[in-house]
Amino acid sequence: MCGIVGAIGYETTTEILLKGLERLEYRGYDSAGLYINDQTGHDYLVKTVGKIATLKSAVKPTVQGSLGIAHTRWATHGQPSEANAHPQFSTSQRFYLVHNGVINNFTALKQQYLADTHFASQTDTEVLVQLIAKFVEQEQLTTLAALQKTLQLVNGSYALILVDRDQPDQLYIAKNKSPLLIGLGEQGNVVTSDALATYDLTDQYLELHDQEIAAVSADQVQLLTLQGASQTRQPITITVTDGEVSKGTYPTYMLKEIDEQPAVMRRISQKYLTAAGEPQIDPNLLTALAQADRLYFVAAGTSYHASLVGKRLFEKFTQIPVEVGVASEFGYHWPILAQHPFFIFLSQSGETADSRQVLIEAKRRGLPTLVITNVTNSTLARESDFHLDLYAGPEIAVASTKAYTAQIAVEAVLAKALGTYLKLPAAEEWSLQTQLGLAANGMETLVDNKQGWSDLANNFLGASQDAFYLGRGIDYDVSLEAALKLKEISYVHTEGFAAGELKHGTIALIEENVPVITFITEASTAGHTRGNVQEVLARGAQVLVIASEDCQQADDQIVLPQLTPELMPLLTGVCGQLLAYYATLQRGLNVDQPRNLAKSVTVE
Numbered sequence: 001m002c003g004i005v006g007a008i009g010y011e012t013t014t015e016i017l018l019k020g021l022e023r024l025e026y027r028g029y030d031s032a033g034l035y036i037n038d039q040t041g042h043d044y045l046v047k048t049v050g051k052i053a054t055l056k057s058a059v060k061p062t063v064q065g066s067l068g069i070a071h072t073r074w075a076t077h078g079q080p081s082e083a084n085a086h087p088q089f090s091t092s093q094r095f096y097l098v099h100n101g102v103i104n105n106f107t108a109l110k111q112q113y114l115a116d117t118h119f120a121s122q123t124d125t126e127v128l129v130q131l132i133a134k135f136v137e138q139e140q141l142t143t144l145a146a147l148q149k150t151l152q153l154v155n156g157s158y159a160l161i162l163v164d165r166d167q168p169d170q171l172y173i174a175k176n177k178s179p180l181l182i183g184l185g186e187q188g189n190v191v192t193s194d195a196l197a198t199y200d201l202t203d204q205y206l207e208l209h210d211q212e213i214a215a216v217s218a219d220q221v222q223l224l225t226l227q228g229a230s231q232t233r234q235p236i237t238i239t240v241t242d243g244e245v246s247k248g249t250y251p252t253y254m255l256k257e258i259d260e261q262p263a264v265m266r267r268i269s270q271k272y273l274t275a276a277g278e279p280q281i282d283p284n285l286l287t288a289l290a291q292a293d294r295l296y297f298v299a300a301g302t303s304y305h306a307s308l309v310g311k312r313l314f315e316k317f318t319q320i321p322v323e324v325g326v327a328s329e330f331g332y333h334w335p336i337l338a339q340h341p342f343f344i345f346l347s348q349s350g351e352t353a354d355s356r357q358v359l360i361e362a363k364r365r366g367l368p369t370l371v372i373t374n375v376t377n378s379t380l381a382r383e384s385d386f387h388l389d390l391y392a393g394p395e396i397a398v399a400s401t402k403a404y405t406a407q408i409a410v411e412a413v414l415a416k417a418l419g420t421y422l423k424l425p426a427a428e429e430w431s432l433q434t435q436l437g438l439a440a441n442g443m444e445t446l447v448d449n450k451q452g453w454s455d456l457a458n459n460f461l462g463a464s465q466d467a468f469y470l471g472r473g474i475d476y477d478v479s480l481e482a483a484l485k486l487k488e489i490s491y492v493h494t495e496g497f498a499a500g501e502l503k504h505g506t507i508a509l510i511e512e513n514v515p516v517i518t519f520i521t522e523a524s525t526a527g528h529t530r531g532n533v534q535e536v537l538a539r540g541a542q543v544l545v546i547a548s549e550d551c552q553q554a555d556d557q558i559v560l561p562q563l564t565p566e567l568m569p570l571l572t573g574v575c576g577q578l579l580a581y582y583a584t585l586q587r588g589l590n591v592d593q594p595r596n597l598a599k600s601v602t603v604e
């Protein structure tokens with residue numbers, strides 16, 4: 001949520017910042033702004049409401065300098081407006097600040113320290129910059145000391161960059177909970193929420209840890225704790241390629257990412273399976289998992305839905321009971337834990353604050369943790385005992401697609417590896433290599449039929465403002481995900497529910513022409529779900545059936561190759577994505593950047 005970028009020492013600061021913001025737009029896109037200083041007494045502040053394209057057209061050619069900070073916002077405190085956009089600045093206009101995070105005690109700080117200050121915005125961020133200014137201007141602290149003092153008073157999350165107009169050769173930065181990296185370039189240095197923003201300038205990054213501050217000049221970085229203790233750290237290499245971040249010839253990132261799924265399945269096979277098809281997983285991880293008497297999966301959104309599938313895979317192939325929790329609930333209502341719990345976090349971004357607070361508490365309790373993520377150097381990956389990569393490549397569209405299927409595939413690898421380690425015949429005999437190969441081929445057939453999906457979306461979802469998804473067992477898990485996919489990008493009101501629950505209430509909503517998309521891939525429950533289809537048909541619903549080969553009937557619109565039932569979401573999930581994609585496109589909406597959302601949810 002919110003993306004920040006800063007640069008110092010470059011001749012093309014404006015271009016670096018604007019390009020960086022465009023690449024960070026997935027983190028928020030309701031308003032944006034930048035501040036540039038040319039170190040010879042000229043500076044510029046430009047802020048606009050809307051996307052980066054609007055900011056770009058508002059920036060005049062004269063806006064040039066060798067120091068700059070910029071921000072793309074996902075509003076938390078105060079509506080999207082120029083006044084609330086960042087950079088926020090002090091009344092004296094000496095200090096400028098961009099911030100990602102939430103200052104929980106901003107009202108108390110305002111009352112205690114800034115009762116006489118005039119605030120120009122409704123943001124929590126302005127409190128930070130006004131406080132820093134007060135400590136410098138009234139208490140004669142240095143800027144660094146004022147920043148330290150301010151952050152010691154703060155309760156909340158922040159990744160921030162501060163500029164002192166009187167010291168235009170320094171960027172002051174700080175981090176707590178929200179991600180922040182310093183990129184070490186040849187001509188200068190950059191600061192960013194995500195290496196994606198600046199990958200063409202450097203692949204060498206210093207990670208800031210929680211409650212750290214740094215002073216960054218064009219050729220130096222001074223790293224400190226909040227209390228002022230000097231820190232040293234080696235840079236890490238983060239490589240991102242042009243192909244991974246550009247849309248290429250695709251009209252949208254979401255379509256590109258849907259299309260990439262067969263390749264992701266093959267990559268996961270290649271990375272995690274030997275030529276003979278045996279999983280290769282860190283033996284220490286397997287030993288730790290084998291000691292668990294219960295696994296706790298914790299995640300949010302689509303990653304939560306992938307965790308539901310994980311439960312079925314692990315219970316079938318490892319015989320270890322699994323509990324799945326929504327991160328934002330779990331953290332505040334911890335269940336009574338088993339004697340030997342093991343925590344597994346699924347997160348595409350590796351930055352989700354709701355999941356992180358559970359990870360931190362699990363660590364505090366001394367419990368073993370694994371993070372399965374798409375971002376190797378993310379906060380969650382760094383902070384867990386073990387981590388596994390998804391190898392899906394950057395996912396930029398807000399709606400998660402390839403990360404969902406990659407999460408399921410990696411869960412399957414781990415369940416197979418652990419089951420084999422535990423010498424359980426069901427796991428030993430299961431050929432995951434064959435299954436992932438079949439899944440990749442099945443996905444290819446699905447994504448090749450774009451016109452077919454566009455027609456189905458038009459016929460079934462074209463006119464309706466409501467849609468229902470139903471299924472049982474693993475198909476119920478997919479119904480939840482397919483419903484989320486459609487609602488988050490098309491704004492159609494959708495519900496995913498257990499088919500058997502229909503007659504316990506939801507069927508009251510079924511009326512003439514309402515679309516009901518039904519997944520039927522489990523032979524043991526297919527008969528019952530067919531019965532539910534009849535019930536909604538009798539009440540005038542338009543039913544689209546997506547069935548597997550083993551469960552198909554003559555009039556089913558989509559028939560999918562049969563995989564192990566627990567892996568059917570690899571195909572049914574893609575069907576849900578394609579329906580959502582085309583229904584949204586047909587409504588003329590922005591598929592990649594739906595309203596009110598952001599890709600990386602770094603606030604609780």
Ligand code: M6R
Binds near residue numbers: 301346347355600
């Ligand atoms: O990065 P994470 O997987 O932890 O993100 C969790 C959710 O915010 C994310 O899945 C969200 O629900 C997506 N918009 C779904 O498409």
